[in-house]
Amino acid sequence: MPASCRLINFGLGGPLPGRLLRHLHQVRLSRGPAYSARAKRVERLALAWNRALMHELGLAAEIHRIARGAADDHGGGALELVTVVIGELAAVEPDLLEFAWQAQVAGGQDAGSRLAVEWRRARQLCASCGEVPERAPGSWLRLCPRCEEPLAVHGGDELEVRTVSFSDLPVAAAGER
Amino acid sequence: MTEIDVRQKVLAANAAAAAALREGFLAAGTLVVNLISSPGSGKTTLLEATARALKERLRLGALDGDIATERDAERLRLSGIPARQILTGGACHLDARQVQKALAEEGGLLSGLDLLFIENVGNLICPTSYDLGEDFKIALLSVVEGDDKPFKYPAIFSRAAVTLITKSDLLPHVDFDLRAVRRQVAALNPSGRFLVASARGGEGMDSWFALLDEEIGRKRAALAPDRADREGIGPKSGSPANW
Numbered sequence: 001m002p003a004s005c006r007l008i009n010f011g012l013g014g015p016l017p018g019r020l021l022r023h024l025h026q027v028r029l030s031r032g033p034a035y036s037a038r039a040k041r042v043e044r045l046a047l048a049w050n051r052a053l054m055h056e057l058g059l060a061a062e063i064h065r066i067a068r069g070a071a072d073d074h075g076g077g078a079l080e081l082v083t084v085v086i087g088e089l090a091a092v093e094p095d096l097l098e099f100a101w102q103a104q105v106a107g108g109q110d111a112g113s114r115l116a117v118e119w120r121r122a123r124q125l126c127a128s129c130g131e132v133p134e135r136a137p138g139s140w141l142r143l144c145p146r147c148e149e150p151l152a153v154h155g156g157d158e159l160e161v162r163t164v165s166f167s168d169l170p171v172a173a174a175g176e177r
Numbered sequence: 178m179t180e181i182d183v184r185q186k187v188l189a190a191n192a193a194a195a196a197a198l199r200e201g202f203l204a205a206g207t208l209v210v211n212l213i214s215s216p217g218s219g220k221t222t223l224l225e226a227t228a229r230a231l232k233e234r235l236r237l238g239a240l241d242g243d244i245a246t247e248r249d250a251e252r253l254r255l256s257g258i259p260a261r262q263i264l265t266g267g268a269c270h271l272d273a274r275q276v277q278k279a280l281a282e283e284g285g286l287l288s289g290l291d292l293l294f295i296e297n298v299g300n301l302i303c304p305t306s307y308d309l310g311e312d313f314k315i316a317l318l319s320v321v322e323g324d325d326k327p328f329k330y331p332a333i334f335s336r337a338a339v340t341l342i343t344k345s346d347l348l349p350h351v352d353f354d355l356r357a358v359r360r361q362v363a364a365l366n367p368s369g370r371f372l373v374a375s376a377r378g379g380e381g382m383d384s385w386f387a388l389l390d391e392e393i394g395r396k397r398a399a400l401a402p403d404r405a406d407r408e409g410i411g412p413k414s415g416s417p418a419n420w
Contacts, residue, residue: 074181
């Protein structure tokens with residue numbers, strides 16, 4: 001679903017949205033020596049298109065704020081790995097969130113850090129049939145597939161920063177390396 | 178390298194702002210409805226008709242989220258209710274901090290209302306994730322958008338307490354299977370309410386107004402009894418806390 005959000009915003013942003021989209025994909029896929037130059041380019045483009053990918057970028061910015069704050073509280077350096085828990089009913093697409101994370105941290109002290117998503121399924125209980133096994137991927141139905149009674153749904157809406165890993169070198173020292 | 182446990186909700190900052198808003202709305206006895214739909218499904222037209230019908234007996238107001246233009250707030254002011262535009266500058270949804278800021282800047286004009294509408298940015302996806310301190314979300318779906326939309330955009334239709342099918346006067350002209358839509362919404366949201374109306378033709382609007390009256394009554398009943406008696410339905414003084 002966030003894909004539509006992205007398209008809506010690209011549609012409003014101006015010409016050639018597809019080109020930026022393809023470029024950002026390339027940047028995300030490239031981890032070679034060209035990465036930092038490309039990351040700078042992404043940052044510039046992201047600034048120019050700062051409303052693109054708004055849904056995921058907005059979430060990525062919040063995750064970054066939380067993770068950076070946690071690292072700062074511990075006197076930590078650059079972020080290395082941030083894990084987030086995403087439920088299947090949170091309306092967030094993990095791939096797009098990881099992609100937005102790269103745009104969020106590009107060019108800054110946390111460039112090169114990774115976002116990892118732990119995916120959580122919802123549990124659904126039917127009053128007459130008991131626990132209903134996994135819902136079909138992408139389904140939001142809240143009726144029991146056997147008896148059509150309403151299901152009680154537990155979890156699946158998680159959207160939480162779980163762990164933050166960071167370098168023990170203070171940020172300033174890391175920058176001087 | 179150090180790894181620490183954080184366990185913090187990603188939208189915690191928005192949730193905190195929404196909780197402060199909700200507390201303020203509760204203290205003021207203001208029912209708050211967050212309207213979410215595609216662009217062009219008739220949010221503003223519904224609110225214009227609602228303003229015209231109810232403004233003599235209820236204190237109404239609106240916040241209008243849009244990417245650009247003051248057009249919606251102007252339309253609602255012309256309908257006789259206070260309204261403030263929130264320009265998101267491109268963002269696809271409103272968040273609770275924008276609502277706090279808009280209410281603070283508007284001063285008393287949008288405080289002490291019986292009913293505040295928050296007309297979200299036209300978008301069936303992103304606004305779904307952001308709590309604005311509202312009492313409930315309403316999803317609008319116009320009959321020209323197609324009868325497959327609840328299953329295609331399940332998040333909003335499963336989270337909105339009310340689904341309102343708009344532009345029902347156009348039903349004879351379009352292939353829109355109302356029963357199929359009702360079944361989809363019921364499958365996504367068994368406890369949700371389902372209304373069909375035409376703001377232009379007037380059909381179904383009485384049910385919409387009755388729903389609003391019922392919810393306003395429920396909200397007033399939640400006020401401390403002495404305060405509800407003292408204030409009656411006259412103008413309320415003071416601003417809710419935390420705005």
